Amino acid sequence: MDTSRNIYKDDVDFKALALQSPEFAKYLKKNGRLDFSDPKAVQQLTKSLLKRDFNLELELPDDRLCPPVPNRLNYILWIQSLLDTTNPTYTDTYDPDREVVGLDIGTGASCIYPLLGCTLRSSWKFAATDIDDKSLHYARTNVALNNLTSRIRLLKTSPTDPLIPLDALGLDQYASPLQSLSVPHSPSRFQPIYPTSPALSPRLFPPPSFYHTTEPLPHLIPTPRPPSPFPPS
Numbered sequence: 001m002d003t004s005r006n007i008y009k010d011d012v013d014f015k016a017l018a019l020q021s022p023e024f025a026k027y028l029k030k031n032g033r034l035d036f037s038d039p040k041a042v043q044q045l046t047k048s049l050l051k052r053d054f055n056l057e058l059e060l061p062d063d064r065l066c067p068p069v070p071n072r073l074n075y076i077l078w079i080q081s082l083l084d085t086t087n088p089t090y091t092d093t094y095d096p097d098r099e100v101v102g103l104d105i106g107t108g109a110s111c112i113y114p115l116l117g118c119t120l121r122s123s124w125k126f127a128a129t130d131i132d133d134k135s136l137h138y139a140r141t142n143v144a145l146n147n148l149t150s151r152i153r154l155l156k157t158s159p160t161d162p163l164i165p166l167d168a169l170g171l172d173q174y175a176s177p178l179q180s181l182s183v184p185h186s187p188s189r190f191q192p193i194y195p196t197s198p199a200l201s202p203r204l205f206p207p208p209s210f211y212h213t214t215e216p217l218p219h220l221i222p223t224p225r226p227p228s229p230f231p232p233s
Contacts, residue, residue: 005077007053008070012045021048042066046110054119057145064109064135076116096123104128105163107154109138114152126152131159 015032018025027041028034035041043060049069050056060066079102084094100123104113107128114126130136136156143152 006070006074008073012049012070017045017048017052020052024048039066045069050112050115054116056115056119057142058110058112058115059138059141059145060109061134061138064138067108067110067112069112072112073116076113076120079117080121098123100124102126106130107135107139109135109142111139111142111152111154115142115146115148118148118151119146124151127155128152129155129157131157 014024014028014034018028021044024044024047027038027044034045039062043062043066046066046069047058047060050058053069080094083098083100100121102114102117102124104111104126105128107114107130111128114128117124117126128139130139133156136154139154143149143154
C-alpha cells in the first residue's frame with residue numbers, strides 16, 4: 001500500500017490538534033503529551049481527530065472499545081488500494097462509478113470502518129453487524145449523527161447466527177465472491193438491506209484482536225504512546 005496516502009504517516013501533532021479542538025486541549029499536558037492511561041483523554045483524541053480530519057461526529061460509551069483513528073484509516077486505505085487494483089475494467093485506478101458494499105462484522109459502538117469508508121468514498125455502502133445491544137445503540141446513533149443512514153445499515157446478530165448472514169442482509173444473491181465459504185441458509189428475519197446491490201466487494205473483517213465483546217471493557221488500558229498507523233519494521 002502507498003503509505004503516503006495516510007494523513008497520519010508522521011504521527012499526530014497534539015499541539016496543533018489542541019489549537020483546533022478545545023475539547024482535546026483540556027487533556028493535553030503542558031509538555032505537549034497526552035496521558036494514554038486516561039480513557040477520557042484517549043476517547044477525546046479519537047473524537048477530535050474524526051471531527052477535524054473527516055468532519056465526523058462520534059459518541060462512545062465509557063465501557064466499550066475506543067478505536068485509534070490512524071490504524072483504522074490505514075485499514076480502509078488498504079481496502080481502497082486492493083479494490084482499485086482489482087478493478088473489473090483493468091485500469092488499476094479508482095472508479096468513482098463502481099458501487100461497493102462493505103461488510104463489517106463486529107462493528108462495535110463506534111462503527112468506525114463504515115463511517116470512514118463512506119466518508120472517503122462517495123459510492124460505498126456498508127452493512128454492519130454486532131451481537132451487543134449497547135454497541136448497536138451507539139453505532140446507530142453515530143450513523144444518524146453523520147447523516148449516513150441511507151448508506152450504512154446495522155444488523156443485530158447472535159453468536160449462533162451465520163458469521164456472514166447474507167440472506168438477512170439481502171446479499172445472498174450476490175454471494176459469488178464468497179462462494180468458497182459455507183454459509184448455512186436460514187429464513188430471513190429482517191428486511192433486505194441492499195436488495196439491488198452489486199456484489200459484496202470489500203469484506204471488512206476487523207483484525208481478530210479488535211473483535212467486539214459483549215463484556216464491558218473497563219480493564220483495557222490504552223498503550224502508553226500514540227498509536228502508529230504503520231506496522232513495526
